[in-house]
Amino acid sequence: MQSSSRQKQKDIVLQTTDVSVYYGGQCALKEVNLEIPRHEVVGFIGPSGCGKSTLLRSFNRLNDLVKGAKVTGLITLNGKNINDDAVNPVELRQQIGMVFQRPNPFPKSIYDNIAVGLKVNGYRGDKDELVEYSLRQVGLWDEVKDRLKKNALTLSGGQQQRLCIARAIALQPEIILMDEPCSSLDPISTARIEELIRELQKNYTLIVVTHNLKQASLICDRVAFFDLEGEETKVGHLIEYDRTEIIFQRPSQIATQEYVSGRRMRPQL
């Protein structure tokens, strides 16, 4: 793996050391070493099945909920081991929120989609204020302020996805994980979410899995390229991690260059 030495001087919020993930004893992702700087947007790219979502899910311990999944190595949030017995996974998931491929609002009112999480987490402040703050953060407040009691499922797909981001924000996370957040959205909603990701990085660190290379080059400060290696059993590896312009313009690995230039499928001569 290649990485810029400038990274070392950064304020690192999340770090992985030799992280491997297994499903039923089968290795899906091997020995990943990554440092995620605070308030940056980091993109995960690579072919299908190389372990991007698997790694993302290990950051907020969602793999704990997958039967037969095992994570080895060390993952630290602000220097603390997230897999330590003393860490409550529910609290960890407040600090490291997640937005999925398809918008998944609860079939409740727009207001309750945000307020319910606050109640569960014992929030004692002014709920109305935090609901408004969260909706403003995602640019949804003006669009929904007059219909907060309407069912969230009446919103468009793009609005629903912004509501899901607002729901994560309301829990005041440090990191927001996004697993292909625009893949089910139209181009206008996609552009809005891309713009939003850039705005959100002032307050949060974002890690975004995407198959859209143009999107990665537009919204990410850094990009990690993963690939499948191995003869019979293909295992995901981190190939290269660096600043976005380096990954797209002068990567150090041939595999990265072939993937980002779209020459990947060319038959071997």
Ligand SMILES: Nc1ncnc2c1ncn2[C@@H]1O[C@H](COP(=O)(O)OP(=O)(O)OP(=O)(O)O)[C@@H](O)[C@H]1O
């Ligand atoms: N719950 C699971 N049980 C067993 N194997 C799994 C599970 N989830 C993922 N895998 C396997 O782990 C490997 C990595 O999958 P993962 O979904 O993380 O890749 P990905 O890079 O995110 O793929 P895509 O880009 O298609 O979403 C694949 O071989 C997949 O089949």
